[in-house]
Amino acid sequence: xxxxxxxxxxxxxxxxxxxxxxxxxxxxxxxxxxxxxxxxxxxxxxxxxxxxxxxxxxxxxxxxxxxxxxxxxxxxxxxxxxxxxxxxxxxxxxxxxxxxxxxxxxxxxxxxxxxxxxxxxxxxxxxxxxxxxxxxxxxxxxxxxxxx
Amino acid sequence: xxxxxxxxxxxxxxxxxxxxxxxxxxxxxxxxxxxxxxxxxxxxxxxxxxxxxxxxxxxxxxxxxxxxxxxxxxxxxxxxxxxxxxxxxxxxxxxxxxxxxxxxxxxxxxxxxxxxxxxxxxxxxxxxxxxxxxxxxxxxxxxxxxxxxxxxxxxxxxxxxxxxxxxxxxxxxxxxxxxxxxxxxxxxxxxxxxxxxxxxxxxxxxxxxxxxxxxxxxxxxxxxxxxxxxxxxxxxxxxxxxxxxxxxxxxxxxxxxxxxxxxxxxxxxxxxxxxxxxxxxxxxxxxxxxxxxxxxxxxxxxxxxxxxxxxxxxxxxxxxxxxxxxxxxxxxxxxxxxxxxxxxxxxxxxxxxxxxxxxxxxxxxxxxxxxxxxxxxxxxxxxxxxxxxxxxxxxxxxxxxxxxxxxxxxxxxxxxxxxxxxxxxxxxxxxxxxxxxxxxxxxxxxxxxxxxxxxxxxxxxxxxxxxxxxxxxxxxxxxxxxxxxxxxxxxxxxxxxxxxxxxxxxxxxxxxxxxxxxxxxxxxxxxxxxxxxxxxxxxxxxxxxxxxxxxxxxxxxxxxxxxxxxxxxxxxxxxxxxxxxxxxxxxxxxxxxxxxxxxxxxxxxxxxxxxxxxxxxxxxxxxxxxxxxxxxxxxxxxxxxxxxxxxxxxxxxxxxxx
Numbered sequence: 067x068x069x070x071x072x073x074x075x076x077x078x079x080x081x082x083x084x085x086x087x088x089x090x091x092x093x094x095x096x097x098x099x100x101x102x103x104x105x106x107x108x109x110x111x112x113x114x115x116x117x118x119x120x121x122x123x124x125x126x127x128x129x130x131x132x133x134x135x136x137x138x139x140x141x142x143x144x145x146x147x148x149x150x151x152x153x154x155x156x157x158x159x160x161x162x163x164x165x166x167x168x169x170x171x172x173x174x175x176x177x178x179x180x181x182x183x184x185x186x187x188x189x190x191x192x193x194x195x196x197x198x199x200x201x202x203x204x205x206x207x208x209x210x211x212x213x214x
Numbered sequence: 215x216x217x218x219x220x221x222x223x224x225x226x227x228x229x230x231x232x233x234x235x236x237x238x239x240x241x242x243x244x245x246x247x248x249x250x251x252x253x254x255x256x257x258x259x260x261x262x263x264x265x266x267x268x269x270x271x272x273x274x275x276x277x278x279x280x281x282x283x284x285x286x287x288x289x290x291x292x293x294x295x296x297x298x299x300x301x302x303x304x305x306x307x308x309x310x311x312x313x314x315x316x317x318x319x320x321x322x323x324x325x326x327x328x329x330x331x332x333x334x335x336x337x338x339x340x341x342x343x344x345x346x347x348x349x350x351x352x353x354x355x356x357x358x359x360x361x362x363x364x365x366x367x368x369x370x371x372x373x374x375x376x377x378x379x380x381x382x383x384x385x386x387x388x389x390x391x392x393x394x395x396x397x398x399x400x401x402x403x404x405x406x407x408x409x410x411x412x413x414x415x416x417x418x419x420x421x422x423x424x425x426x427x428x429x430x431x432x433x434x435x436x437x438x439x440x441x442x443x444x445x446x447x448x449x450x451x452x453x454x455x456x457x458x459x460x461x462x463x464x465x466x467x468x469x470x471x472x473x474x475x476x477x478x479x480x481x482x483x484x485x486x487x488x489x490x491x492x493x494x495x496x497x498x499x500x501x502x503x504x505x506x507x508x509x510x511x512x513x514x515x516x517x518x519x520x521x522x523x524x525x526x527x528x529x530x531x532x533x534x535x536x537x538x539x540x541x542x543x544x545x546x547x548x549x550x551x552x553x554x555x556x557x558x559x560x561x562x563x564x565x566x567x568x569x570x571x572x573x574x575x576x577x578x579x580x581x582x583x584x585x586x587x588x589x590x591x592x593x594x595x596x597x598x599x600x601x602x603x604x605x606x607x608x609x610x611x612x613x614x615x616x617x618x619x620x621x622x623x624x625x626x627x628x629x630x631x632x633x634x635x636x637x638x639x640x641x642x643x644x645x646x647x648x649x650x651x652x653x654x655x656x657x658x659x660x661x662x663x664x665x666x667x668x669x670x671x672x673x674x675x676x677x678x679x680x681x682x683x684x685x686x687x688x689x690x691x692x693x694x695x696x697x698x699x700x701x702x703x704x705x706x707x708x709x710x711x712x713x714x715x716x717x718x719x720x721x722x723x724x725x726x727x728x729x730x731x732x733x734x735x736x737x738x739x740x741x742x743x744x745x746x747x748x749x750x751x752x753x754x755x756x757x758x759x760x761x762x763x764x765x766x767x768x769x770x771x772x773x774x775x776x777x778x779x780x781x782x783x784x785x786x787x788x789x790x791x792x793x794x795x796x797x798x799x800x801x802x803x804x805x806x807x808x809x810x811x812x813x814x815x816x817x818x819x820x821x822x823x824x825x826x827x828x829x830x831x832x833x834x835x836x837x838x839x840x841x842x843x844x845x846x847x848x849x850x851x852x853x854x855x856x857x858x859x860x861x862x863x864x865x866x867x868x869x870x871x872x
Contacts, residue, residue: 115455
């Protein structure tokens with residue numbers, strides 16, 4: 067499989083073309099906009115980290131055309147994406163679905179942020195006032211003096 | 215012969231680096247001044263030897279010595295001189311040699327300029343620096359030797375990857391490496407401080423400028439790489455969340471956090487343990503980045519070395535250094551006593567918030583980068599994590615950072631009042647909201663991206679100005695402006711760098727939110743309209759470059775009757791490497807880039823053309839340049855120059871004692 071992918075990649079490199087081709091574009095601008103939106107979220111499966119929308123590979127062109135066919139046939143965006151996932155697997159999604167273990171990926175940021183801020187808050191609060199800081203009583207006395 | 219000398223110099227440098235690791239460390243432990251002093255000449259000699267070795271390899275490339283395997287694989291006699299030289303580091307082996315060269319340079323700097331450091335600290339810093347050098351030279355010599363000879367030298371080489379034959383990419387790796395490797399300095403200081411069990415303001419005063427220097431290089435390096443992707447890859451993207459880009463971005467985020475927390479150590483002698491941890495993590499992520507790029511574990515556009523043996527070696531280096539440093543941290547960090555106390559609302563706390571946001575954002579990028587690997591190995595689930603995920607997961611942190619920044623920047627040390635700080639920023643907030651709303655009203659449809667970008671950009675730029683303005687006394691406007699010019703350079707550097715961040719955020723939003731695209735077939739002589747411009751394809755011709763064949767279009771751009779530019783987008787084929795590249799033609803201007811890329815000849819005649827108008831794209835690099843310039847201004851602050859002058863005194867006093 068790896069070797070096949072490599073061979074396909076080489077083939078893709080040998081046949082230059084620019085991402086979306088003029089002949090692929092749908093006449094209906096609304097439908098075309100949706101197609102672009104979808105293909106930006108799909109991975110060119112033989113490329114290294116390129117979306118189908120950006121890629122020059124033949125397979126990327128095929129996927130672009132397939133997506134447009136599905137849209138013309140009346141699929142919603144979700145259905146069109148699911149159609150691709152059914153054929154190429156989860157690998158085709160650049161934005162992984164938040165299910166199962168993938169939840170780790172999605173909750174890392176918020177959880178770490180809360181933990182980080184929590185630790186920082188506790189650490190700052192627990193810092194023992196050194197000799198240069200005033201105690202609460204001294205502080206109150208100071209305020210009293212200033213107000214007088 | 216010269217190549218063999220270079221090879222020998224590298225091996226000799228490796229031997230010296232082993233000495234540099236052991237001798238000063240033992241000397242510092244036992245209090246033997248002569249053993250400690252040995253570190254300085256060793257560091258200098260190591261740098262000179264690696265420089266010789268690097269010069270020898272450069273010589274082999276420039277003279278096209280095809281008896282060297284590396285030259286055969288990465289060069290060609292017809293290649294322009296600039297790319298013969300940049301070819302030295304445009305490959306795995308050579309780039310490692312550059313890596314150790316820069317590492318040795320930083321080590322030598324610690325020897326040359328570190329005279330004002332306590333002798334034991336300097337010795338230990340150089341020992342740690344030497345050990346990193348030893349590990350990477352061993353890696354170079356044993357797994358990735360650039361000096362190997364070919365048994366049967368061919369008549370010509372197979373050329374450098376054409377994508378790398380570009381001025382932007384010629385200078386991208388050296389800057390990036392200066393940044394990556396510059397963080398080794400903070401790491402060495404952190405480990406040395408943990409061994410000493412002492413961190414004080416002097417430590418902070420040393421670590422901060424070096425971190426700042428590394429950060430400046432890293433900023434420039436990343437910006438160059440992004441600019442290169444923008445004009446070279448042919449569809450006008452500037453950031454792809456590619457694993458290799460992430461590998462450079464994570465250390466940048468950590469370096470940014472570190473240079474802010476080092477201020478707290480320097481000025482307030484607190485947050486010591488955290489700063490040490492950041493220094494370890496910053497360099498740790500540099501090593502992780504090297505691992506990601508060099509092992510080819512996570513395939514990407516940049517991975518030109520895919521070799522499991524090398525991957526395992528770097529993973530071992532990573533485990534030893536980061537694992538070792540973290541263990542040391544766990545054992546010794548409790549000994550680092552904090553002096554200054556601060557309230558919840560204070561500059562210190564604001565910088566802690568900055569650190570938390572940057573560190574967490576960096577971890578999010580890290581998890582996203584590594585997740586496909588983890589998922590495949592642990593859950594047998596093959597998946598991708600790409601730009602849409604990173605955009606969604608990373609952006610909120612930057613927005614939070616941008617919102618908090620101007621207020622945090624004016625909070626006083628120790629104890630502040632949030633209300634007062636916020637009030638001083640009322641003007642910036644009002645202007646930001648007003649201009650954001652105006653943008654929203656003016657734009658036809660479109661996303662919220664543009665208005666939010668405008669608001670954040672204005673908030674940061676005006677906020678930075680108000681920060682300076684607020685520090686310039688309370689008299690009339692003229693007096694304030696005069697006083698502003700006399701503020702310390704560190705204040706100016708801070709304001710410029712923060713404004714640079716604002717400019718970058720605005721530009722990212724503007725390019726992503728407002729770019730327009732046109733894809734069509736055009737015949738020679740045909741005109742079309744896009745974004746208010748009339749473009750005419752006047753000619754397409756085939757021409758011969760030095761080591762490539764190009765198909766070059768000529769496109770005239772007019773705005774009504776006014777001539778704007780003649781653009782020459784190209785498609786090149788490099789026969790020796792057997793690879794095509796696209797060379798987009800860009801008419802740069804301050805308010806928009808007009809970007810044209812040439813596609814294939816069509817069956818029915820005509821050529822595929824892609825035209826983009828990218829509003830404020832130039833501001834992306836302008837913002838990055840401002841950030842780097844702000845760093846430079848801050849680096850030239852009086853307190854570092856005064857410290858530099860004061861260095862000579864203790865040296866002179868110490869000499870008779872020797």
